[in-house]
Amino acid sequence: MGDSELGDAVARAQAGDHGAFGRVYRDVHPMLLGYLRGLIGDEADDIASETWHDIVRDLGRFRGDGLSFRSWAATIARHRALDHVRRVSVRPRTTELDERVAEPVSGWDSEGLALENLSTERALALIAELPQDQAEAVLLRVVLGLNGPMAAEVLGKRPGAVRTAAHRGLKRLSERLSGAEEK
Known part of the structure; x- marks a missing residue:
């Protein structure tokens, strides 16, 4: 989805259109998850979930186009990732987590x-x-x-x-x- 289409979908999502929010999520989430995996590795899914929680909570206050939305989402993700790194460094994990396979969003074979x-x-x-x-x-x-x-x-x-x-x-x-x- 291009920046213009993303901006339109974000505006409709802000107005309460759940289908439009689904389009925003499907378009932005894979990129956001890739960014988080590059920052923090295996814990990216959890941090992405926290990020989307914050995005949903603050969506009404967002102003801008599609590119601005991606930037805003990346800023939130980065802050969540940095918070996570600080938490882990203060309280290191002592057990290994089971690896989970994320379900694909796309319709690929x-x-x-x-x-x-x-x-x-x-x-x-x-x-x-x-x-x-x-x-x-x-x-x-x-x-x-x-x-x-x-x-x-x-x-x-x-x-x-x-x-x-x-x-x-x-x-x-x-x-x-x-x-x-x-x-």
Whole structure:
């Protein structure tokens, strides 16, 4: 869904249209989940749930278009992720959680979905190896599709710094992928 369509769906959701909210969720959630997986890994589903709770709670106060909505959602997700990291560092988990398989939202066939999940997992694993500023910039620019100024707003940095971090991160990823193909 394009920014204009997303903005229209958000406006209808704010007016109480549950179907429009479903469209917003189906469009934004996979990108938001990818961003969170890049930030915090396996706990992304829980943090995404907290993020959507906050989005629903504050949706009436949101003002802006589709791109602004994605930026707003990413900001909330980032704050939830940082809160989670602080909680875990104060009270580390002592047991391993069972891995859960998220149900796909798309209508892909099983083979296509499996290939997409493998490539997504590999991409997120490679992004996770980047320095944090580069990883976040790549996730916001590529996974969530935010422009430089919006990504900068989410990160509290200047747009030029975010563009540079994203460029360096993508360059490193390209070099890693080129090196892996040569082997």
